[in-house]
Amino acid sequence: MITKTKKRRVRLYKDRLNLLLDLAQTINEDHSIEDLLSEFEILLREELNVGKILVFTLSDKGWMNLLNSGVSKSEVDEINIERDLLRYKQIESITLSPPDNLKGFDAIIPLYHRFKAIGYVLIGDLEEEREGISPTIKHLKLIQIISNLIIVFIENKRMQKASLEQETFRREMELASRIQNQLIPGPDEFPKHKKLSIHTIYLPHLSVGGDYYDFIQLGRNTIGFCVADVSGKGISAAMLMSNFQAVMRSSFTKRISLKKLINTLNQRVNASANSEKFITMVIGKYNFMSRRLTYVNAGHLPPLLYDPEKGQLMNLTKGCIGLGMLDLIPVVEVGHVKITPGAKFIAFTDGLVELEKGNIITNDLLSVKRIITNQDPLEKNIQDVRTFIARNFDRRSVFDDISLVGMEFR
Structure with a gap:
C-alpha cells in the first residue's frame, strides 16, 4: 500500500526530474548564456523558493560575479572568493553560524569541472530574521546539480x-x-643579367615577420637592392614592413641618391612607427658597366663581400643609424666598392647569427664567414647556409626571422 508520504516523495522526485529535463532541453536548444542564467534565476526563485542567489565563476580574467539576484551590491563587494569561499570543498549549510561576510546566506555550493573548482553558488532566504533551518536547505543537492549543469x-x-x-x-x-610572401620577390622577379647570380633565403619565425628584402631594376645596367629588419616580430612588425616596402619601392628610383633616399625613408618610418619601432637595413646599387657597388648600412649587420682573387673578406660598415631612431639622421656615409670578377656578396638579418643557447644569446657570425670564404660558387654557399639554419632549428636555437640575399658577380 502506497502511503501519503511515499506519494509526496514520488511527486517531489517527479517534480525535480521535470525541472532537470526542462533545463536540459533549454541547454540542448543552445540558448545564450544570458537566457540560461535567466531561466536558472526563475527556476530557483519561483520553483524552489530561493530568495537570494549569488553565482561566482572562474574565467580567464579571474573570478567574476555571474549572477546576482536579491543581493545588494555592497554585500557582493564584501565577498572575497579566495578568502571566503575557496576553503569550501562540498555543500555547506551556514544558516546557524555564517561567516561575517556571508551573513544573510544559508548555504554555499561549490561547483567543480574536471576536479577543479570553477564556481560557487550562494543561496539564502529573503526573510533574514527567520529562525531555524532555511527551507531552501532541502533543495541543496538539486540546486548543486542544476548549477553544475549551468x-x-x-x-x-x-x-x-x-x-x-x-x-x-x-x-x-x-x-x-600568403600576402606577405607575395610581397617578397621570388626568383622569377629578380633582375636578370648574365653577369649576376642572385640567391635568397626568407624564413619568418612566426607565420609573418618583420624581415624584408627586395631587388629593383633601376636601369638597363643598374639594379637596386635592400635587406631590412623591423625591431620585434609578428603582426605589428609585418604591418610596418609592408608599409615600408610600399614607400621604398615608390622612392627608390634611378635618379635619387642613396643619402637622400635614406632620409626620405627615415621620415616615413618615423611617421608610421610613432617612435615605437625602428628599422635597420642595408640598401645599395650595383652598376654592371662600372662594376661599382654603392651602399648604405643603416644600423644593420655589416654585409660580407668576399674577393676570391685576393682571398679577402670585407665587412661593409659605412652608413648611419637605423631608420626611425631619430627624427633626423645626423650623418649618412655612403660606401663605394669596386667589385672584382667572381666576388660574392651576402647581406642578412640578425636572426641568422644570433642564436639562443639555454638562457644565453650567442653570435655565430664566424660560422657564416667560414661558409662564404672559399672558392665554391655562391649557390653552394647558400646550400651550406641552409644546412646551418636547419641544424640550429633542430637545436631550437633560432628565435627570430631570417632573411638573406646573396649576389655573385661573374
Missing part, C-alpha cells in the same frame, strides 16, 4: 568561443602570411 554549459561555451577565436586567428595569420 556552469559546465558556460565553461563549454567559453571553450567553444576560444576555439573559434583561435581558428579565426589561425586563418587570418595564414592569409597574412
Whole structure:
C-alpha cells in the first residue's frame, strides 16, 4: 500500500526530474548564456523558493560575479572568493553560524569541472530574521546539480568561443602570411643579367615577420637592392614592413641618391612607427658597366663581400643609424666598392647569427664567414647556409626571422 508520504516523495522526485529535463532541453536548444542564467534565476526563485542567489565563476580574467539576484551590491563587494569561499570543498549549510561576510546566506555550493573548482553558488532566504533551518536547505543537492549543469554549459561555451577565436586567428595569420610572401620577390622577379647570380633565403619565425628584402631594376645596367629588419616580430612588425616596402619601392628610383633616399625613408618610418619601432637595413646599387657597388648600412649587420682573387673578406660598415631612431639622421656615409670578377656578396638579418643557447644569446657570425670564404660558387654557399639554419632549428636555437640575399658577380 502506497502511503501519503511515499506519494509526496514520488511527486517531489517527479517534480525535480521535470525541472532537470526542462533545463536540459533549454541547454540542448543552445540558448545564450544570458537566457540560461535567466531561466536558472526563475527556476530557483519561483520553483524552489530561493530568495537570494549569488553565482561566482572562474574565467580567464579571474573570478567574476555571474549572477546576482536579491543581493545588494555592497554585500557582493564584501565577498572575497579566495578568502571566503575557496576553503569550501562540498555543500555547506551556514544558516546557524555564517561567516561575517556571508551573513544573510544559508548555504554555499561549490561547483567543480574536471576536479577543479570553477564556481560557487550562494543561496539564502529573503526573510533574514527567520529562525531555524532555511527551507531552501532541502533543495541543496538539486540546486548543486542544476548549477553544475549551468556552469559546465558556460565553461563549454567559453571553450567553444576560444576555439573559434583561435581558428579565426589561425586563418587570418595564414592569409597574412600568403600576402606577405607575395610581397617578397621570388626568383622569377629578380633582375636578370648574365653577369649576376642572385640567391635568397626568407624564413619568418612566426607565420609573418618583420624581415624584408627586395631587388629593383633601376636601369638597363643598374639594379637596386635592400635587406631590412623591423625591431620585434609578428603582426605589428609585418604591418610596418609592408608599409615600408610600399614607400621604398615608390622612392627608390634611378635618379635619387642613396643619402637622400635614406632620409626620405627615415621620415616615413618615423611617421608610421610613432617612435615605437625602428628599422635597420642595408640598401645599395650595383652598376654592371662600372662594376661599382654603392651602399648604405643603416644600423644593420655589416654585409660580407668576399674577393676570391685576393682571398679577402670585407665587412661593409659605412652608413648611419637605423631608420626611425631619430627624427633626423645626423650623418649618412655612403660606401663605394669596386667589385672584382667572381666576388660574392651576402647581406642578412640578425636572426641568422644570433642564436639562443639555454638562457644565453650567442653570435655565430664566424660560422657564416667560414661558409662564404672559399672558392665554391655562391649557390653552394647558400646550400651550406641552409644546412646551418636547419641544424640550429633542430637545436631550437633560432628565435627570430631570417632573411638573406646573396649576389655573385661573374
